[in-house]
Amino acid sequence: MPKRKNASSASKEETKEGDLVSKISDDFLQCRICLEPFKDPKVLSCLHTFCEGCLKRLVEQQDDAVDSFRCPTCRTDTVLPVGGVPFLKNNFFVQSLSDTVQTHKSLVSKEDDKVKCDNCEEEVANHGCVPCEEFLCDGCNCAHRRGKRTRGHEVIGVAELKEQLINKTGLLKSRSLPICPKHEDEKLKFYCETCKHPICRDCTVLQHKNHTYGYLADTVCDVKAEIQNKLEAARQQITKYQDKASAVTKRQDELKTSCKKGADDINAAAKEEIKHLTSLVKRKKADLKEKLAYLKVERSEQLSATADSVGSTLGSLSSTVDFAQKVVEHGSDFDIMNVYSDVTTRLDSLLEGPTTDLDIPDDINGIMFELMTQQKKKDEEEENERSRAEATFRFTVENFSKLSDYERKDSPAVFIRNLPWKILARPDHKANNKSLAIFLQCDAGSKSLWSCKASVEVRLIPQKDGVQTFKKNYQHVFYNKGNSWGFLEFIPWDEMCDPQKGYIKDDKVILEAHVKADAPKFMKETIIRNIINEEIPKNAKNLQNQSTLRFTVENVSELSGKQLSHTVFICGLPWKIVAMPACSNPPHNNSLGVYLQCDVDADSSSFWSCCVSVELRLIPQKNGVEMRKRKFGQVFYSKENSCGCPDFMPWPELCDPQKGYIKDDKIILEAYVKADAPCAMV
Numbered sequence: 001m002p003k004r005k006n007a008s009s010a011s012k013e014e015t016k017e018g019d020l021v022s023k024i025s026d027d028f029l030q031c032r033i034c035l036e037p038f039k040d041p042k043v044l045s046c047l048h049t050f051c052e053g054c055l056k057r058l059v060e061q062q063d064d065a066v067d068s069f070r071c072p073t074c075r076t077d078t079v080l081p082v083g084g085v086p087f088l089k090n091n092f093f094v095q096s097l098s099d100t101v102q103t104h105k106s107l108v109s110k111e112d113d114k115v116k117c118d119n120c121e122e123e124v125a126n127h128g129c130v131p132c133e134e135f136l137c138d139g140c141n142c143a144h145r146r147g148k149r150t151r152g153h154e155v156i157g158v159a160e161l162k163e164q165l166i167n168k169t170g171l172l173k174s175r176s177l178p179i180c181p182k183h184e185d186e187k188l189k190f191y192c193e194t195c196k197h198p199i200c201r202d203c204t205v206l207q208h209k210n211h212t213y214g215y216l217a218d219t220v221c222d223v224k225a226e227i228q229n230k231l232e233a234a235r236q237q238i239t240k241y242q243d244k245a246s247a248v249t250k251r252q253d254e255l256k257t258s259c260k261k262g263a264d265d266i267n268a269a270a271k272e273e274i275k276h277l278t279s280l281v282k283r284k285k286a287d288l289k290e291k292l293a294y295l296k297v298e299r300s301e302q303l304s305a306t307a308d309s310v311g312s313t314l315g316s317l318s319s320t321v322d323f324a325q326k327v328v329e330h331g332s333d334f335d336i337m338n339v340y341s342d343v344t345t346r347l348d349s350l351l352e353g354p355t356t357d358l359d360i361p362d363d364i365n366g367i368m369f370e371l372m373t374q375q376k377k378k379d380e381e382e383e384n385e386r387s388r389a390e391a392t393f394r395f396t397v398e399n400f401s402k403l404s405d406y407e408r409k410d411s412p413a414v415f416i417r418n419l420p421w422k423i424l425a426r427p428d429h430k431a432n433n434k435s436l437a438i439f440l441q442c443d444a445g446s447k448s449l450w451s452c453k454a455s456v457e458v459r460l461i462p463q464k465d466g467v468q469t470f471k472k473n474y475q476h477v478f479y480n481k482g483n484s485w486g487f488l489e490f491i492p493w494d495e496m497c498d499p500q501k502g503y504i505k506d507d508k509v510i511l512e513a514h515v516k517a518d519a520p521k522f523m524k525e526t527i528i529r530n531i532i533n534e535e536i537p538k539n540a541k542n543l544q545n546q547s548t549l550r551f552t553v554e555n556v557s558e559l560s561g562k563q564l565s566h567t568v569f570i571c572g573l574p575w576k577i578v579a580m581p582a583c584s585n586p587p588h589n590n591s592l593g594v595y596l597q598c599d600v601d602a603d604s605s606s607f608w609s610c611c612v613s614v615e616l617r618l619i620p621q622k623n624g625v626e627m628r629k630r631k632f633g634q635v636f637y638s639k640e641n642s643c644g645c646p647d648f649m650p651w652p653e654l655c656d657p658q659k660g661y662i663k664d665d666k667i668i669l670e671a672y673v674k675a676d677a678p679c680a681m682v
Contacts, residue, residue: 029098032073033058038098043091046076055085089197092178092188115158119144128161130154135161177216182207191216292367299364306360313350320346386415390516394461395423400509401497403427410441417517419444419452424484425511427493434493439486440513442478451479451609451635452520460491461510464502477640481611481676482633521609521637544570546674550619551577553667557655567599571675573610574599579669582646592654594618595644596671598636609637610678618649619668622660 031038033054040052048071050058059069059080068077081087115125115135123137129144131153136144144150177187180200188198194211204213324343327336395411403409405427413420420443428437440456453475460470476485495501496509503509551565565577578595594616600608611633618628634643653659654667661667 029094038091038094041091041094042085042088043094044071044076044078044088046071046074046078048073049091049094052085052088055088059085090181096178115162125158127155128158130156130161130164133161133165189216190214191219193219295367299367303360303364317350320350387418388416390514391416392512392514393421393423395425395511395513397425397509397511398507400504400507402507405429411511413443416515417452417520419517419520421513421515423458423511423513424486428488430489433489435489436491436493436496437486437488438490438511439484440515441484444480444483450520451477451611451637452517453477453640454515454517456485457514458486458490459512459514460496460503461512462502463505463508463510467502470503477635477643479611479633479635481613482635545676546570546672547575549575549577549671549673551579551669551671553579553669554665556662556665556667558665564597564599565669568673570673571610571677573675573678575671575673575675577616577669577671578642578644579667581651590651591647592649592651593644593646594630594648594669595642596634596673597642600638600641608678609635611635611676613674614643615672616645616648617670617672618654618661619670620660621663621668625660628661 029037031041031051031054032048033050036051038049038051041049042052042055043049050072055069058072059066062069066080068079070077078088117123117125117137117140118134119136119140123139125135125137127136127138127141128134129136129150132144132150135158136155141155144153144155177189180186180188180203183200183202186200186202188200190199190201190204190213191197192199192203192208192211192213194213195208198216199208199213320343324339324347327339327343331339391414393411393414395409397403397409403426408424408426411423413422415421422441422443424439424441426437428435438458440454440458442452442454444450454477455473455475457471457473462469470491472487472490474485474487478485491503495503497504499505547568547570549565549568551563553559553563559579559581562578562580567574567576569575576597576599578597580593580595582590582593596612596614596616598610612635613631613633615629615631620627628649630645630648632643632645636643649661653661655662657663
């Protein structure tokens with residue numbers, strides 16, 4: 001009886017703790033990656049737990065050579081053991097807790113008269129074995145009592161056993177030891193002091209033979225005491241952080257209050273300042289209007305005097321001309337001779353009269369108001385800094401080897417001549433050869449027509465001692481429809497990415513551009529007529545804006561100077577193809593140069609420009625040979641009226657009949673030209 005009383009007392013104690021199961025939320029037993037109940041839970045170094053499968057997928061998403069990974073919850077690094085995720089520490093506590101909670105919920109949900117027999121799983125149970133913790137029907141209970149090992153077991157009613165089991169699971173403590181994952185049917189009843197984790201009996205004689213270990217039950221008391229001490233220190237630290245959080249919240253509220261007061265003070269001060277400045281502005285407004293009225297009266301009187309003089313002279317001329325014309329047309333010879341002296345004297349007087357009084361000053365209507373503010377002064381200073389004629393700027397391209405095909409990287413803009421310039425870099429493929437392509441772009445967003453001639457040196461900066469800077473130079477006229485120019489094959493990609501070459505370090509390359517630019521020219525949206533001395537053919541009156549020129553060059557092998565095609569008019573301008581060797585003595589070791597020329601009279605006083613897109617072509621004269629062609633955009637203007645390719649094609653290749661471009665010592669050149677209307681430049 002005393003023993004039964006102690007069991008009842010323990011049952012009451014367990015009943016109090018049984019409510020603890022209600023405090024375990026589903027979130028605590030769910031993986032934060034898949035949001036499902038844990039499957040093979042693994043615990044990380046930060047004590048967060050996740051499913052083994054979820055962690056495997058997480059690690060697979062990282063690089064192949066990963067030796068650690070970050071917790072998805074707190075971003076703390078966990079070292080990946082040899083063998084990968086399966087060899088992370090199992091969270092037996094969470095697994096056991098999950099099983100206990102599920103058992104508890106299952107027991108609570110069962111009604112006393114509907115509990116199935118745990119033995120036959122068919123009949124309704126009427127009894128319960130306390131040591132076996134099993135529900136039994138009448139038949140199974142009789143068999144249980146006849147068993148040699150179970151005949152002495154205490155058997156109670158279903159409701160009483162159910163209550164005991166609910167209270168037991170409510171403690172949330174598993175009274176059974178987990179099975180060793182390495183040795184079947186062996187429980188983890190020992191603790192290895194050397195490795196700091198539980199082991200089984202087989203482990204003590206195999207993997208942990210020479211380690212220090214003992215019974216887990218003997219070690220747990222000291223460990224619990226140590227953890228409790230650290231928990232107490234942690235709780236004190238939590239209190240400090242809570243106090244700190246309260247202090248931060250208080251300061252945030254104080255900051256909000258002080259900012260509101262500051263805003264109110266600013267509004268009040270601004271209101272007073274606006275009132276004061278408004279009175280000053282009104283007085284200034286009155287003074288400026290008074291000055292404007294004076295200028296208006298002064299210049300109006302000047303224009304009125306000029307108008308009177310023009311009117312008087314015009315009246316005299318008109319009346320004299322009218323009289324003289326009538327005499328000449330209708331008068332007799334006598335009438336004409338009679339007034340001859342008077343008419344000629346009057347006309348000479350009017351024609352030789354002073355005209356200075358009739359001149360109208362160009363700036364007589366040039367009255368303009370401009371307000372100079374502090375911001376405008378600052379803008380002017382910045383404008384002066386941006387108007388430099390030349391500059392050198394760098395651009396570091398990171399993760400260089402990971403650039404995808406044709407993925408472009410742009411540098412920040414640098415202003416030269418008040419135009420924004422950028423370095424552009426990207427991989428480029430040509431004939432199965434990969435290269436680094438580099439361009440300089442004048443990134444002006446203006447819709448107006450403009451052009452700017454610039455000298456450019458593009459550089460690849462070495463990052464290793466003893467390596468020379470790799471660089472290339474060119475000159476180009478940038479304009480609004482052709483605002484970038486550079487090299488598709490600046491340097492081979494393999495050479496660029498070879499660390500031994502010294503141009504790449506930590507997967508970074510450094511590009512540099514030195515730009516020296518002329519002052520940009522801006523163009524009026526006005527078509528210039530009659531800017532050429534040659535007469536435009538009648539069939540060109542519609543001013544076609546595109547056409548194709550064809551030019552047959554004869555005696556190519558003897559070519560030593562310029563050969564010009566016939567003229568084709570496009571947008572009212574005369575265009576020609578020019579062919580010449582890059583070096584005339586001798587040509588065979590050089591290249592064929594092909595150019596497009598706008599053949600306007602060089603002595604023309606008109607200052608014009610024309611934006612043109614060009615495709616130069618070398619027509620094959622043999623079947624199966626691909627046409628050779630080069631494209632470019634250019635602004636042609638009065639002082640630079642030709643542009644093209646000095647290295648259009650190597651001379652030996654051009655003159656080789658097997659290549660298919662020459663026949664009977666003749667080649668055929670072609671140019672497709674698309675031009676905008678020519679414009680006047682200012």
